[in-house]
Each structure stands twice: as structure tokens, then as C-alpha cells.
Amino acid sequence: MSHTFTLDGKTIPFEPGETILQAAGRAGVYIPHLCYHPEFKPHGSCKLCTVKINGRQTASCTMRAMVGMVVESETEEINAERRALTQMLFVEGNHFCPSCEKSGNCQLQATAYHLGMMSPHYDHFYPNRPVDASHPDVLLDFNRCILCSLCVRASRDVDGKNVFALSGRGIKTHLIVNAKSGRLADTDFTLGDKAAQVCPVGVILKKRQGFAVPIGERTYDKAPIGETLAEGK
Amino acid sequence: MTYQLETAQHPETLRRVAIDPVSRVEGHGKVTILLDDQNKVHQVRLHIVEFRGFEKFIQGRPYWEVPVMVQRLCGICPVSHHLAASKALDVIVGAKKLTPAAEKLRRLMHYGQMLQSHALHFFHLCSPDLLFGFDSDVTKRNIVGVAMAHPETAKRGVLLRKFGQEVIRVTAGKRVHGTGAVPGGVNKSLTVAERDELLKDIYHIIQWSREAVHLIQKVHTQDPGLYNSFGIFRSNFMSLVGHNGDLDFYHGTLRARDDNGGMIFDHVDYQNYNQVIEEEVRSWSYMKFPFIKSIGKEHGWYKVGPLARVQNCDQISTPFAEHERKEFVDYAGGTPMHAPLAFHWTRMIEMLHAAEVIKELLHDDDLLSKDLMVQGERQMEGVGVIEAPRGTLFHHYQVDENDVVTMANLIVSTTNNNQAMNEAIRHVARRYLHGREVTEGLLNHIEVAIRAFDPCLSCATHALGKMPLQVELVDAEGAQIHALSRE
Numbered sequence: 001m002s003h004t005f006t007l008d009g010k011t012i013p014f015e016p017g018e019t020i021l022q023a024a025g026r027a028g029v030y031i032p033h034l035c036y037h038p039e040f041k042p043h044g045s046c047k048l049c050t051v052k053i054n055g056r057q058t059a060s061c062t063m064r065a066m067v068g069m070v071v072e073s074e075t076e077e078i079n080a081e082r083r084a085l086t087q088m089l090f091v092e093g094n095h096f097c098p099s100c101e102k103s104g105n106c107q108l109q110a111t112a113y114h115l116g117m118m119s120p121h122y123d124h125f126y127p128n129r130p131v132d133a134s135h136p137d138v139l140l141d142f143n144r145c146i147l148c149s150l151c152v153r154a155s156r157d158v159d160g161k162n163v164f165a166l167s168g169r170g171i172k173t174h175l176i177v178n179a180k181s182g183r184l185a186d187t188d189f190t191l192g193d194k195a196a197q198v199c200p201v202g203v204i205l206k207k208r209q210g211f212a213v214p215i216g217e218r219t220y221d222k223a224p225i226g227e228t229l230a231e232g233k
Numbered sequence: 234m235t236y237q238l239e240t241a242q243h244p245e246t247l248r249r250v251a252i253d254p255v256s257r258v259e260g261h262g263k264v265t266i267l268l269d270d271q272n273k274v275h276q277v278r279l280h281i282v283e284f285r286g287f288e289k290f291i292q293g294r295p296y297w298e299v300p301v302m303v304q305r306l307c308g309i310c311p312v313s314h315h316l317a318a319s320k321a322l323d324v325i326v327g328a329k330k331l332t333p334a335a336e337k338l339r340r341l342m343h344y345g346q347m348l349q350s351h352a353l354h355f356f357h358l359c360s361p362d363l364l365f366g367f368d369s370d371v372t373k374r375n376i377v378g379v380a381m382a383h384p385e386t387a388k389r390g391v392l393l394r395k396f397g398q399e400v401i402r403v404t405a406g407k408r409v410h411g412t413g414a415v416p417g418g419v420n421k422s423l424t425v426a427e428r429d430e431l432l433k434d435i436y437h438i439i440q441w442s443r444e445a446v447h448l449i450q451k452v453h454t455q456d457p458g459l460y461n462s463f464g465i466f467r468s469n470f471m472s473l474v475g476h477n478g479d480l481d482f483y484h485g486t487l488r489a490r491d492d493n494g495g496m497i498f499d500h501v502d503y504q505n506y507n508q509v510i511e512e513e514v515r516s517w518s519y520m521k522f523p524f525i526k527s528i529g530k531e532h533g534w535y536k537v538g539p540l541a542r543v544q545n546c547d548q549i550s551t552p553f554a555e556h557e558r559k560e561f562v563d564y565a566g567g568t569p570m571h572a573p574l575a576f577h578w579t580r581m582i583e584m585l586h587a588a589e590v591i592k593e594l595l596h597d598d599d600l601l602s603k604d605l606m607v608q609g610e611r612q613m614e615g616v617g618v619i620e621a622p623r624g625t626l627f628h629h630y631q632v633d634e635n636d637v638v639t640m641a642n643l644i645v646s647t648t649n650n651n652q653a654m655n656e657a658i659r660h661v662a663r664r665y666l667h668g669r670e671v672t673e674g675l676l677n678h679i680e681v682a683i684r685a686f687d688p689c690l691s692c693a694t695h696a697l698g699k700m701p702l703q704v705e706l707v708d709a710e711g712a713q714i715h716a717l718s719r720e
Binding site: 098099100101130131133134139141205207208209210211212213214215216217 | 420
């Protein structure tokens with residue numbers, strides 16, 4: 001018996017043990033996501049990859065594919081919820097795309113475009129989050145953190161440094177730097193760390209590089225996120 | 234050079250007329266006029282009622298973000314802020330001299346902006362007054378009226394602006410709010426296709442610009458009684474002047490002349506601008522009043538912008554614009570022209586010069602070079618100055634050792650013209666309103682004087698065409714006696 005399930009009516013093959021998101025990615029079908037990264041264990045926290053299976057909602061990055069599953073993803077109902085989640089991410093932080101150097105290379109911005117988000121819809125929180133510019137090579141702009149925890153996982157699981165952690169609970173959850181001073185300069189973080197490469201938004205930035213790539217040549221100028229990330233990369 | 238009519242002796246006894254907002258200018262401002270029972274004018278003020286906090290919220294941000302962030306001050310000439318900030322940050326990153334390609338690409342971007350902004354101002358905002366008359370039928374005194382009566386003129390205005398916007402797009406990535414300039418250089422050069430597309434149109438752009446100069450020259454010289462005296466006041470001039478005293482919008486040293494054309498200072502490195510310029514705060518406006526330090530605040534204020542630049546330079550490097558400059562200087566009779574309406578004439582000379590410079594640059598293969606960036610010894614402080622369409626623009630930053638901005642000071646072009654605009658409207662109020670019944674047409678005279686300076690009142694908002702205008706006459710007790718409004 002072949003290992004397949006259907007996603008929005010399309011037959012998707014999978015290897016036993018694969019998640020729905022992984023199998024869809026291999027088949028070239030994009031399911032929106034922010035906290036998932038193919039090199040890390042799924043986290044299941046952003047909920048952008050939510051799909052409906054046999055009438056029940058679940059995160060496709062953590063749900064293993066099973067033979068005969070009927071999965072819905074690109075429906076108006078699910079995309080409306082994804083859009084609302086994205087809008088909440090925008091208002092919880094300070095995301096000013098017009099002057100953000102990650103603009104055009106930002107997964108949050110690209111996802112918002114993909115989902116047809118035309119406004120933040122909710123009132124902005126305008127949190128006060130000063131930047132950490134203490135490190136000689138890297139700037140941390142906490143204003144844009146969406147709590148995907150990719151840097152936490154990369155620093156812990158790949159770099160073996162535990163430079164980052166999520167602290168606080170619920171709406172007060174925030175990214176911290178694992179140093180007594182709380183400053184990145186007081187850690188052994190380097191530009192070569194995996195954690196320096198995985199931020200999907202504009203929090204962990206190589207200094208003095210902003211806007212070096214002209215408009216038209218940025219990642220999502222060339223192709224929208226649905227095409228760029230279909231392979232889950 | 235007095236502040237006559239700035240502050241009335243007994244304002245509580247006077248009626249207040251407000252032009253709020255001033256229309257067909259960039260941004261939001263208002264004019265208040267205090268009149269007595271015989272409609273005699275006692276006080277006239279141009280107020281800038283918007284407050285922008287850019288100097289404050291830049292603090293704490295990484296310096297490389299600044300050229301992209303500060304251009305959001307304005308939707309009309311964001312390139313000016315983009316480039317002035319980039320020039321200041323060139324100093325911070327130790328880029329003492331840019332590569333030839335980077336400098337020429339920035340210059341191309343800036344001259345494209347000068348062309349589009351001057352075209353927008355002349356054709357869209359001012360031509361209704363100049364072609365139909367200041368108190369002509371208000372329902373036709375707008376760009377739609379111009380398009381109906383003078384379709385070719387209106388069309389050229391649109392296409393001249395479009396060409397300038399295209400120059401900006403190919404150099405900055407977008408027509409408005411691009412990212413072309415970065416500290417130490419630029420992030421892109423031109424492709425052969427982009428250059429050739431512009432070259433295809435540049436010759437008729439130059440021709441149309443020449444004809445625009447001739448149009449305003451004709452309008453001006455046909456009615457010298459009005460154009461040479463309307464809103465007139467004498468003042469100093471200030472601008473950047475380029476190499477050999479050339480007219481230069483992108484780079485140079487500061488030069489100021491007195492009202493007779495005598496030199497006040499020259500060859501001043503703008504890194505030391507605060508040794509020659511100081512700013513005064515007055516309680517009734519969010520806009521500061523800069524003045525030349527050596528003369529003092531009472532008499533040290535000055536004009537900037539096209540009228541200052543064209544008369545401050547020794548020559549213009551391009552032939553057609555230089556010919557027109559000489560015509561203008563000859564008409565002025567060898568003495569500085571102070572009439573505010575002469576701004577229009579000089580603005581069109583500048584638009585012609587911008588078009589000619591764009592043509593020269595498009596024939597320069599450096600625009601195709603990939604040698605775009607330099608850097609050197611890191612500095613903690615830098616000043617960038619540029620001649621924006623509306624006049625001299627100063628950006629001054631301090632950046633700490635962690636690359637974060639700790640101080641920003643901006644003196645925007647319109648700020649430099651603050652006292653000058655106030656003087657112009659006081660002159661107009663005295664001459665046209667004094668002792669007469671206030672009408673929409675008479676109030677438009679005040680606005681005509683303001684528009685001559687092409688102010689960007691908040692340097693932020695885009696007020697194209699006719700904005701809603703409300704005028705109220707209120708007696709000393711605050712009761713409304715008369716009101717005029719237009720939607």
C-alpha cells in the first residue's frame with residue numbers, strides 16, 4: 001500500500017515518520033510557517049502551519065502524516081486564522097518594515113504578503129524594547145522578535161552555547177541573552193554560530209550590512225515566499 | 234529687516250483670520266492674521282502646526298538604518314533626506330571620498346529628484362495661480378483647470394515629473410523611499426538597459442525644461458509691476474556652492490551673501506556649519522528660526538532655495554541653464570533680485586540644469602561600474618549637507634562606539650526660509666488686505682507668497698492640489714462674524 005495522503009485534494013506521498021509539513025514541502029506545496037526550520041526539531045508554537053485533518057485543526061509541523069489523511073490547508077477559513085495570527089505578531093512587537101533592513105528578506109513580512117494582510121487590524125502594543133548593540137559584530141533588535149525560538153534551539157542544539165532563552169510566561173514571554181549583564185557582548189556568541197543564521201525576522205543582524213542588497217535583488221523580490229519556502233528551506 | 238507685524242500690541246482687541254491649512258503646499262501649516270475694526274492688519278504669522286519627532290526617535294537606532302528611516306520625513310523629496318543622511322554617515326564610516334561611480338549615481342538620483350520636485354511644484358501647485366491670476370475663479374484655479382485650458386502644459390508637467398521619478402527608481406530601487414545610498418557608497422549601479430531607457434527621453438525633457446523657463450520668464454516679464462514687487466523683502470542668501478563657484482545641488486561649501494550681494498562667508502566646510510549658523514526657538518511655531526551667527530538673530534536670517542542658489546553661484550556648468558541664468562541676472566540689473574515670485578523663474582532654471590546634468594551623467598560609463606563602496610577610519614560624528622529642491626538641508630549625527638546614534642540634528646530647507654516666508658506674507662497682508670474686506674481671492678494672495686518658496690511645511694505630508702480651506706473671522710469675544718470655506 002502506497003504512503004500517501006491528500007492535501008487540498010492533491011495526493012502527497014510521504015515517508016513513514018515524516019510530518020505533513022515535511023511531506024508537503026518535498027512535494028512542492030507551501031504551508032505557511034514561521035517557527036519551523038527543516039534542520040531543527042519542530043516547535044509547534046507559531047501555529048501558522050495549522051491545517052484541518054478530518055475536520056480537526058492541528059499543527060502540520062508536528063503531526064505525522066498517515067495513510068489516507070484528508071488535509072485542508074489553503075481554505076479561506078484557515079487562511080483567515082493565519083492572517084489574524086500574523087497580525088497579532090505584528091502588533092505585539094515593533095515591526096516597522098519601511099525602515100527595517102530585513103525588509104525583502106523577512107519571513108514575517110513575506111508571510112503577511114502571502115496571506116494578503118492589508119493592515120495590522122489590532123491596536124499596537126508598542127512595547128519598549130531597546131536594542132542590544134554591545135556585540136562588535138552583531139546587533140540584537142528585540143523589537144522584531146516573534147518568539148519562534150529558532151535561535152534558542154540553534155544555540156543550544158548546534159552551537160552548544162545556550163546563548164539565548166525565552167523568559168517570562170504568556171504575553172510577557174520575551175527573548176533573553178544568557179549572561180549576567182544580559183548583554184550579547186558578555187557571551188561567547190560569534191557571527192559563525194548557527195544561531196546567527198536562523199532568525200526569520202530582523203532580530204539577529206550582522207552589523208554594518210543593512211541595505212547592502214538593492215531592492216529587486218532581495219530574497220522575496222525574486223519570488224514570493226510560497227515558491228521560496230515550498231521546499232521548507 | 235524688521236519683525237514688523239510679527240506681534241501685535243493688543244491682540245485681545247483684534248479679530249483673527251486663519252488660513253488653516255494653507256493649500257497647494259507640502260505639509261500642513263496655517264496663517265493667522267489679526268485685524269482691527271477697520272480691517273487694518275496688526276499681526277501676521279505663518280505657523281507650522283505639525284510636530285515630527287525624527288531627531289528623537291533616531292536616537293538608539295543603528296546608524297546604517299538612518300538614511301532609509303529619515304527619508305520617511307517626506308514623500309516629495311525623500312531623496313534629499315536619504316542623501317544628506319548618507320553623506321553624514323559617509324563621514325562616520327571614514328569614507329572621505331566615494332568611488333567615482335558611487336558619487337555619480339548619487340548625483341544622478343539627486344538631480345532626478347530635483348527635476349521631479351521642481352516640475353511638481355511649478356506645474357501642479359503653482360501654475361494655476363500664474364496662468365489664471367491670483368484671484369481668478371477659484372473653481373478653475375487648480376491643476377484640473379490647467380489641464381482643461383492648457384492641456385500641453387499640464388501633460389508636460391506630468392511627464393517631466395514621471396521622468397525624474399524614473400531616474401530615482403533606477404538608482405534607488407523605488408520611485409519613492411528606495412534604498413540606493415548606503416554609508417560609504419551605493420548598493421547598485423545602472424544596467425545598460427536602464428541607462429538606455431532614460432537616454433531615450435532625456436533630450437525632449439531638456440527641451441521641455443527650456444520651454445518651461447521661457448514660459449515663466451514671459452509670465453514674469455510681462456507684468457513686472459506685480460512680479461518684481463509682490464511680497465518683496467530684502468534679506469541675506471545662503472546655499473552650498475560647488476567647485477569653482479558652480480551651482481551644485483549635491484556637494485560643495487557654504488556661501489552666504491548679504492542683500493546687496495556682498496559676501497558674508499564663503500568656502501565654509503559644512504562640517505563646521507554650527508560655527509556660522511544658529512537656531513532660535515519662538516513660542517508660536519514648531520519650526521525654528523535659523524540665522525547667521527556673525528550678524529545676529531535680528532538681521533541674520535536668510536533665504537535658501539532656487540532664488541538664493543542661482544544668485545549665489547558664480548556660474549552654472551551646463552550651457553542652456555547658464556544662458557538662462559545670465560538672462561535672469563541681466564533682468565535683475567546686476568543687483569540681487571529679492572522678489573519671492575522670482576523663485577519660480579530660478580526654479581525652472583534649476584530644473585533645466587538638472588535635466589542637462591542628467592544627460593551628461595547618462596553618457597558617463599562610470600554609472601555602469603561595480604566599484605561602489607569605500608570605508609576608512611571610523612568617526613564618532615558627521616554632518617551631511619545637500620541642496621534639496623527647497624534649499625539647504627543639514628543632517629548632523631553622533632554615533633557611539635556600538636554603532637548606535639546618540640544625537641541627531643536636522644535643519645530642513647523650509648526651516649531656513651522660516652523668517653523669509655513670514656516677511657513675505659506680512660508684506661502681502663499690508664499691501665493687499667490692509668483696510669479691505671477679506672475675500673478668498675485676497676487670502677489666496679497670502680498663499681501665493683508662501684507657495685513661491687515651495688515650502689514643505691512638515692517635510693512629511695503630501696498635499697497635492699487643493700486642500701480644504703477654512704477661513705473664520707472671529708471678534709474679540711470669540712464670536713464668529715464671517716466664515717469662508719471650500720471643500
